[in-house]
Structure formats: structure tokens, C-alpha cells
Amino acid sequence: MALVINVSASELKRSDAAEPYLIRLYKTKDFFTYGGKSVQVAETGAHVFEGGVRHTYLLERVRHWRFILLVFSLVLFLSVFLATAVGSTYVGPSAILNAFRLGIYDLLSKLGVELGAHAGETAETQKLIILDIRLPRVILGALVGAALAVSGAALQGLFKNPMADPYVIGISSGALFGVTLAHCLPLLSLLAAACAKQVFAFLGSLLAVFLVYNIARTGSRIPVDMLLLAGIATSFLFHAVSSLILYLTLQGDWHQIISWVLGGLWLASWGQVEAAFLPVVICTISLLFFARDLNAMLLGEESALHVGIEVEKVKKIILVLASVAAASAVAVSGTIGFVGLMVPHAVRLVVGPDHRILLPASALAGASFLIWADALARVSSLEIPVGLITAISGVPFFIYLLLRRKRAIAYA
Amino acid sequence: MLRVEKVSFSYGGARKILESVSLEVDGGKLVGLLGPNGSGKTTLLRIISKVLQPSGGVVFLNGKKVSELSVRELARELAVVPQETAASFEFTALDVVLMGRTPHLRRFELEKEEDLRIAEECMRLTDCWHLADRPITTLSGGERQRVFIARALAQEPKYLLLDEPTANLDLRYQIEIMEIIKRLAVEKKLVVIMASHELNLVASYCDELVLLNNGRIIAAGAVREVLTRENIRRAFGVDVLVETHPLTGAVYLLPVNGQQHTALHS
Missing domain, CATH: 1.10.3470.10 (ABC transporter involved in vitamin B12 uptake, BtuC)
Known part of the structure; x- marks a missing residue:
């Protein structure tokens, strides 16, 4: 999708004249995203890649990459969590959380810190399914x-x-x-x-x-x-x-x-x-x-x-x-x-x-x-x-x- | 200064691809490397750029032996524009040019503002900055060639080798590319060597020519001394008329085909 601005070709050739337009557009943040939109000059139809853009290219790219990694990591994290619910017997999300909590208590008690009451038998079984089999x-x-x-x-x-x-x-x-x-x-x-x-x-x-x-x-x-x-x-x-x-x-x-x-x-x-x-x-x-x-x-x-x-x-x-x-x-x-x-x-x-x-x-x-x-x-x-x-x-x-x-x- | 000293090359067999080739090129000079197919032009360029090891002889860049430079060190000194540029993955033109910064960057270092500035400058110089965000796969032959020249320039080399940079381009792009190369040699004081089959194009832009045949240099020096009727006959086995361009004063060649040739001599 191209954004169209009305600048005459002669104005654009003098980059000092073009720059304010481009920078203004850049400031609206609607101007440039990496691999996405580009700016088009209505009169000549030529692509412009000037002024303010240059300074954002690398930054945008790093931001874009960070965003991708964040989303992908989030999906992975959720997948790990949700997939433990799946199996021949269904275990609900609250039970999973509970099992994780019990698991952490177990870890802590190994370290000598006693926390929380002893879990019931169902909770123990679920913990076993979740932590030792599914996870x-x-x-x-x-x-x-x-x-x-x-x-x-x-x-x-x-x-x-x-x-x-x-x-x-x-x-x-x-x-x-x-x-x-x-x-x-x-x-x-x-x-x-x-x-x-x-x-x-x-x-x-x-x-x-x-x-x-x-x-x-x-x-x-x-x-x-x-x-x-x-x-x-x-x-x-x-x-x-x-x-x-x-x-x-x-x-x-x-x-x-x-x-x-x-x-x-x-x-x-x-x-x-x-x-x-x-x-x-x-x-x-x-x-x-x-x-x-x-x-x-x-x-x-x-x-x-x-x-x-x-x-x-x-x-x-x-x-x-x-x-x-x-x-x-x-x-x-x-x-x-x-x-x-x-x-x-x-x-x-x-x-x-x-x-x-x-x-x-x-x-x-x-x-x-x-x-x-x-x-x-x-x-x-x-x-x-x-x-x-x-x-x-x-x-x-x-x-x-x-x-x-x-x-x-x-x-x- | 680039100096090639008695370089020979063969693929192990008896046939020598290059035999005792020597030449010297100064900064700011545009040198055309001419010769028929299989005369050893590309091999010579590949030896200078260390893709191939010569079986004899030495290449010096500014007094240093190329064989003793690491690939990375060499890439900061010398850049190559290949004859064919593969482009099957969708990098943008700017990404490709930024790759030219590789020899200047550490492994995990991201390109900085400075690298981008250099990439922009190189792309403006080769008139392709407006293509920056276009995928390389969507560019025409001439556009892609300019992007690859910009990539080579982004290495900030002192030596630039081009292997038939105008092959497969139409007349307008050929002239455009030659103008760019000429300007680079003069403005950036580069040593530029280009292999080419376009004798007339080369004649009007190059400062010096080297004519290869069967792996040997048969003529080298000023355009007028190299592009003679006799030399062309020896190298290419064809007869040409050597004329002077009425407007520019450059040398140009007119082929004399078989029938005309007979008519001329009967």
C-alpha cells in the first residue's frame, strides 16, 4: 500500500524542499515500515526513499525483528502450557496451574523451604500426569x-x-x-x-x-x-x-x-x-x-x-x-x-x-x-x-x- | 597500484589457461580486459580476486601479496561485480548493498547508521537509491547490475573488478553503466579492471586496454595502440576497419564481413 503525497517533481529534486514533507509524514508514523509501505509521489509515480526514512530503516528493522521474536516466543510459551492440557484425560488450566504450583513447592522443599499445605490425592495424581508425563x-x-x-x-x-x-x-x-x-x-x-x-x-x-x-x-x-x-x-x-x-x-x-x-x-x-x-x-x-x-x-x-x-x-x-x-x-x-x-x-x-x-x-x-x-x-x-x-x-x-x-x- | 607478475594458470592439464601474464594498473585508471571467448579474461580476474590460486606468479595489491591476505582483508581492498548475479531470494536492494559492509562488521554486529550512510551514498552514485526497498527479484537486468555495483562499492574498495558488466544489457543501460564505472574510477581514484566483449564501448571509455589471446597478452597500453586492425585479426581472426569517431575522437571498429571482404580485395 502506497501513501501518495502531492509534491511536484521539480520540488522533489531539490531535496531540501522535499525533506520537510517527508519528515512531516514520518512524524505521523504513517510513513514507513520495513518491507511494508512506501511513499509514492503522485505526479511522477516514482518511489521516494529519502530524508527521514534513512534514519529509521535500521531501527525499524531491529524493532520489527524484536517484535517477531517476542510474538513467536509468546506463542511457544502458550503452546507449552496449553498442550499439557491435551491427552487421553483432560486436565483443565486451573489444574495445570495447580500442578505447576505443587511442582514448585516440591522443588522448594528440596531446598529446605516448606510452603503450603499437603495436596490432596487428585491433585497429586494430576501433578504426576502433568509434570512427569506430559511436560x-x-x-x-x-x-x-x-x-x-x-x-x-x-x-x-x-x-x-x-x-x-x-x-x-x-x-x-x-x-x-x-x-x-x-x-x-x-x-x-x-x-x-x-x-x-x-x-x-x-x-x-x-x-x-x-x-x-x-x-x-x-x-x-x-x-x-x-x-x-x-x-x-x-x-x-x-x-x-x-x-x-x-x-x-x-x-x-x-x-x-x-x-x-x-x-x-x-x-x-x-x-x-x-x-x-x-x-x-x-x-x-x-x-x-x-x-x-x-x-x-x-x-x-x-x-x-x-x-x-x-x-x-x-x-x-x-x-x-x-x-x-x-x-x-x-x-x-x-x-x-x-x-x-x-x-x-x-x-x-x-x-x-x-x-x-x-x-x-x-x-x-x-x-x-x-x-x-x-x-x-x-x-x-x-x-x-x-x-x-x-x-x-x-x-x-x-x-x-x-x-x-x-x-x-x-x-x- | 595493482601489479600482476608473470601469472600462469592451468587446470592440471598441459593446456595453459594463462601463461606468464604481467600488468600494472594505477589508481584512477579504467582498464579494459579484452579477448575472445576462452582467452583467459575471467580466469585472470578470478586469480586477482583470489578465487583461484595461480600455478605460477604473484598478484600484488599496493605491494602486498594477495595470497598472504585473508579473505576478509582482501574484501576490504578489492570488490568484484560478477557476470551473473543470482537472485532467487527476496532481499531488498538495500539489503543486498548492506551485505557489502560484511567485511567491515564483526560477527554479531548489526549495521550502524554509518553503514547505511555508505550504502546510500553508493546507491546514489550508481543511481539506484530509488530502488532501495524493492525486492531484488523484481528488478530488471540493468537495475540489478547497478545494485551489485553499489554492493561492491559499499565494501569501500580501492580495487574494483567487473566481469562483463554490460553483457545482456541494452544500449542505453550499457552506456549508463559505463558512465558510472568511469566516474567511479576518476572520482574515487579506484583501480578498475573490466572484462568485456564490447570493443567499441570499451574503446570510448577505457584509459588503457589489455588484449588477451590464448592466455597471453598480445597487446597492452593506450586504446589506439591496442585496437589496431592487425591486433584484432590476431586475437579474433576477423577483419575490421579502425576509424575515429567524428564527434568524440574515440577509436571505433567496423567489422568487415566475409562478402564485403572479398569484394574489397578483388
Whole structure:
């Protein structure tokens, strides 16, 4: 929407004449918002971007980013709170608050501060449901969602390709392969006890990324079609091998097998939250370090080199960070697909392509998204694997992207 | 001052892309790099900008070896306007130009008022400030080229390399871009090297020319000395008439096509 002011072209050319108009408009605060309105001169129809505007551009942008982060954080906070109400038995908001209150009392009493009367039996049961069963699951969902989304956002930027995602390009199934090995092979289980599943998941994901990267690389470029094909092939391979190992060693424990392969949060516990927390948070923050580099690389790798970015080094670091983030998600939830594809896309529509806001906003949005996808999975008494829900919503989205790309190619 | 000393390059094979290329360019000079396809123009620019490592020889920027500068240090000295500018994500033109400030900013540092002032100045200089809030994907070829020149300038370089900056532009934009580049070289005392196929355009704007063929310099110096009938025949294998522009006094070339050529000599 453009605001029209009546200034003659000759007046505008003398910027001292134009400035008062623009500054006056700026002062009405109706003048300029980042990426939004622009001022139009009625007579010439030319866009004007002058005077007072300049001084507000950066400020507006920072304000805008802060606002986005605030809203996204608020949504996440509310999601955590509300999603704990969802489950096979409904627990109302007041009971949730009560449970949180009791939980805090428990914490305080551990510290030697006695507060409040002893709770009744119903309140104790509800506290148990909320704090020990649902809350860890919701928080684990948030961590997994954030990890997958931030990983997807970084990969899309890195490959300059909106169809990249840890699931699509095989990182997730590589991690699954690692987890499976750690979990099922008797020789490795000793090691696994010491190193934890996370480490094996990292190794698996790095193996997958190494394979895909080298299969897809054509000269110094990574063409989109090669990346997707190599990713799908690698993904199939690791999925199949993992399923085979699980099938042979778990002796028909279908619930367990499905939860790994399709991706679910059944096994959530505070221990799992602890295991996932540090790697996810560290990777997300580390990726933020490279936000500006990713921006520059979107305009081409050589072009990024010209503005002083050590592209080859940065590329490898981002690949490793994105893999570790996705792997630590897979280690606690199995392979949940398409979160890393859809979330950054949707977020980009809202916040624009700048990675400095896109990465944190994607992490927050991914967390909220997976919380609600899992709430949907829990609310049916059947306990649908959440990976199925994300796949059912994600695949049509993927096809939509393909069709758009097809149109772009057809018209090119 | 930019000095290229006996630079050679090959992709490992026997064929040399560049062979012992040497040149020297002073500040304030606009130098045109000419030569047929595959003569090594782009390779030379990529070696100067450290994208490629030469297999022999050295490039000096103001006495310092390019190979000993970090990528970041180099980016504060030297900027490049690439031949093709990818633009698939919707950054605004101003965002793109602000990216040119990258080598001057620390990792988490946000652009400051000063950076914006520089971006504005560069965009005014290249006549694209009015496009500032437009997504880069919606700009025409000429507009986008100007935005990328502004981005290069925002790096505050002393050296500017351009790879066929006027390719795919219509005549008006070609002249516009050349006017801008010329002005930059003079006003900002930049060393400007541009690779180009537009011989007539280059002839009327450049101070000096370098003519490459098969990876070797076959002529270098003032426009009139380089653009001779003999040199053009050697480099491009075509016959031209070398004339003087009646109004500007610049050299211009008129191709003589096959039939006319026969007619001329029979």
C-alpha cells in the first residue's frame, strides 16, 4: 500500500524542499515500515526513499525483528502450557496451574523451604500426569521441533534450495542408523552406555551428509536435482538397514520399531530432555553465528567469497552443526520428517529471507509446530506416531513446491 | 597500484589457461580486459580476486601479496561485480548493498547508521537509491547490475573488478553503466579492471586496454595502440576497419564481413 503525497517533481529534486514533507509524514508514523509501505509521489509515480526514512530503516528493522521474536516466543510459551492440557484425560488450566504450583513447592522443599499445605490425592495424581508425563513430552517435542526447523532453515540457505531438509537429504535416516546400531548391536551397547546414543546419531548423520554431499557434488556446484536424488537414495538405504537391524534384534517389538522409524515422542522423559537440551541449544546458537554468512551465500558462493566470507570453511561448519542438531533430535524421537521443510518456508513468508531473523524464528516456530502436531497425535486414544502427522501435512507441501519449481522451469 | 607478475594458470592439464601474464594498473585508471571467448579474461580476474590460486606468479595489491591476505582483508581492498548475479531470494536492494559492509562488521554486529550512510551514498552514485526497498527479484537486468555495483562499492574498495558488466544489457543501460564505472574510477581514484566483449564501448571509455589471446597478452597500453586492425585479426581472426569517431575522437571498429571482404580485395 502506497501513501501518495502531492509534491511536484521539480520540488522533489531539490531535496531540501522535499525533506520537510517527508519528515512531516514520518512524524505521523504513517510513513514507513520495513518491507511494508512506501511513499509514492503522485505526479511522477516514482518511489521516494529519502530524508527521514534513512534514519529509521535500521531501527525499524531491529524493532520489527524484536517484535517477531517476542510474538513467536509468546506463542511457544502458550503452546507449552496449553498442550499439557491435551491427552487421553483432560486436565483443565486451573489444574495445570495447580500442578505447576505443587511442582514448585516440591522443588522448594528440596531446598529446605516448606510452603503450603499437603495436596490432596487428585491433585497429586494430576501433578504426576502433568509434570512427569506430559511436560517432559511437550518440552522434548519443542526441542525436537526447534532442532529440525533450524537445521532445515540452515540447509535451505546453504544449498540455496527451498527443498532441502534434514529428512529429505538423508541426515535424519543416517542418524537413525547410528541410533539403531547403538541400541541393538550387543557389541556396541557397552560403548553406547558410555557414549550415549547421541554420539552414534551424530556419527550416522555425518556419514549420511558425507555420502550425499559427495554423490551430489558436480564440480564445485551441488545441483538441486542431484542433491534430492542422492538424499533420497541415502535416506532409503539407511532407513532400510536400520529397519532390518531393528526387526532382527527387537524380535517383533513393533511399538518400539515404529516409534524409531516413523518418529514419535512416546519415550519422552526428563532424562531424554536432558540428553537433547544441550546439543540442540548449542547448535541453534552456533548457527546464529553464521547467519550473515548464509545471507551472503544466498547470492552465490563466489559472491560471498568476494565480501570476505571463507565459504568452504563456513559451509562445512554449517553442515556439521545442522547435522548435529538434527541428529540429537533423531536420537530422542526417531525420524520425524518434513518439519525442517515446512517450518522455515512458512516463517520465511512472514519474516523475509534474512537468516539473522529467519533462524531464531524458525526454531521457535518449529518448537510450537511440533508441540501441536504431537498434541494431535496424543489426543486420539490410538497414539498416532507424530512422524505420520508431519508427513501427511508435509508431503502435499513438498509436492506443491515441486509444482511451483516445475512452473518456474517451464517459463524460464 | 595493482601489479600482476608473470601469472600462469592451468587446470592440471598441459593446456595453459594463462601463461606468464604481467600488468600494472594505477589508481584512477579504467582498464579494459579484452579477448575472445576462452582467452583467459575471467580466469585472470578470478586469480586477482583470489578465487583461484595461480600455478605460477604473484598478484600484488599496493605491494602486498594477495595470497598472504585473508579473505576478509582482501574484501576490504578489492570488490568484484560478477557476470551473473543470482537472485532467487527476496532481499531488498538495500539489503543486498548492506551485505557489502560484511567485511567491515564483526560477527554479531548489526549495521550502524554509518553503514547505511555508505550504502546510500553508493546507491546514489550508481543511481539506484530509488530502488532501495524493492525486492531484488523484481528488478530488471540493468537495475540489478547497478545494485551489485553499489554492493561492491559499499565494501569501500580501492580495487574494483567487473566481469562483463554490460553483457545482456541494452544500449542505453550499457552506456549508463559505463558512465558510472568511469566516474567511479576518476572520482574515487579506484583501480578498475573490466572484462568485456564490447570493443567499441570499451574503446570510448577505457584509459588503457589489455588484449588477451590464448592466455597471453598480445597487446597492452593506450586504446589506439591496442585496437589496431592487425591486433584484432590476431586475437579474433576477423577483419575490421579502425576509424575515429567524428564527434568524440574515440577509436571505433567496423567489422568487415566475409562478402564485403572479398569484394574489397578483388
